[in-house]
Amino acid sequence: MAGTSSSSSWLQLLHLQPLWGGGFLVALCQLSLFYYGLGAVLHWVVPLLGPVQGIQEAPRKPGEVARDAINSIGPIVVKAGIWYIVEQMHAAGISKLYAGPVSSPYQVAYLLLCIVLLDYLHDAWFYWTHRALHWRPLYRWVHWEHHRSTAPSAFTGYAFHVVEALIVFANEVLVCWLFPIHMGLHRIYHIATTVIHEAGHVGYELSPFIPTLEGIAALLGCGLRGSPGLNTVQHHDMHHRYPTKHFSLYFTHWDRWMGTLHPKYDAGLFRYFS
Template sequence: MDLNLLSLLTPLYGGGFVHAFTQLFVFYYVVGALIHWGIPLLLPVQSVQPQPRVKGSVTRDAFYSLGPMAVKAAIWVIVEKMHARGWNLVYTSPIDTLPHVLYCGLVVGLLDYLHDSWFYWTHRMLHWGPLYRHIHYIHHKSKVPSAFTGYSFHVVEAIIVFANEVLVTMVLPMPASVHRVYHLTTTAIHEGGHAGYEIAPFVPTVESLLLLVFKGTKDANRGHALNTVQHHDMHHRFPNRHFSLYFTHWDRWFGTMHPQYEKNLFSYFK
């Protein structure tokens, strides 16, 4: 790697806007290329999409993603500035003891739940008529999404969606490195959720990985609690269904789960 690029990727935290944007840019397009082109070349995948993708939509979505990445990078800088002024609970001490490692694991679990809850309710809000017509419609240009649809949305939507990355630092103490790595990982989750094919557990949450380790891919209860690629893919076909990101409980509790969701789901996990 070019030394100038390497200097923009490290250290992990604290380098300002250009540093944060470069981290996101490299991560987003490398992961997107791996999901969209690399994995289908290496592994047999089964599409969850019933119709072909419109020509040019992948390039369009990859371009539209630049604005939201700039917003996300700016939000990371806000977190850095707040930390410098003592306005949030982020800290920079090393993670060098077992209790601290265990605590960070708990933080990741809490962040998953908080992120999913924030996403569900803000996502439903974005489907309110005026917000949908003027803002959220951009994301729904993709009826057959790809990995690059992950951050393909309006910059106002990006402010709404990524605002939780500031809010969590005001209620939950966490190392700066955990905050940065976690929210880089959520980028992969947004991309993976739009992949168009299912590899269990393709939406790479800690919960999905634990289920894979302990129960494998044949557990029929998997779809009852954890999200899948098909879950969000159906949202692009049925926009008033499937608003969650990691888990399915909000959709089940509030009647936004599509009744046909599980009909073919588990055929992808054999």
């Protein structure tokens, strides 16, 4: 009986069910499979499917990709732990999280509104915590780990210090008190943010194909010209070359307002799709 119970548990883990509420190990498996699977596709598969024009000026050093893939393990564990904390908050009824079926047009519209709110809140949190991480003591002892890669790859997305992981991912707990969020949306959204982190480091231009609601709207309205208000791979790639510029994640408005947008950025914007 014990063996049957153990096999059943592992089967549940391998099928990654349920989406949420399965505890720390399920969260860790979901995130690890998504992160390393997506990283492999972006780093090795996409360049094989068609020509990609690199935007990095410096070549990657030998062993850099493997080092970043290994250094991503700590932050992935931290993020999975935060998801487990969110599950416990929901179970204890100490947040604005909710669950249940989503069926009516009103409920779907509210989920879409939540995604837009989460995008802008996440972007603001990332901009200001990122700038704080460039404060000399924090940069020297924490954030420098991420900047070891001047020519980043998809696996650089979460290749940072665990203290930085606690800071960067803390917003995933904080938003649970701001407005009602469906548990399923919370999990799916914060898995999807991994796309932004990995794609932003991949080394070739993907914008406007990075999947956000705003990116989809820009693609429909502007085509391959994209929107200067949305971040690109070039945007964050320049941050690794010019560490005092480009601190935002989704949008460029904070960098424009605060004077941290590199003067060369707009001139070369979207030239990779010309």
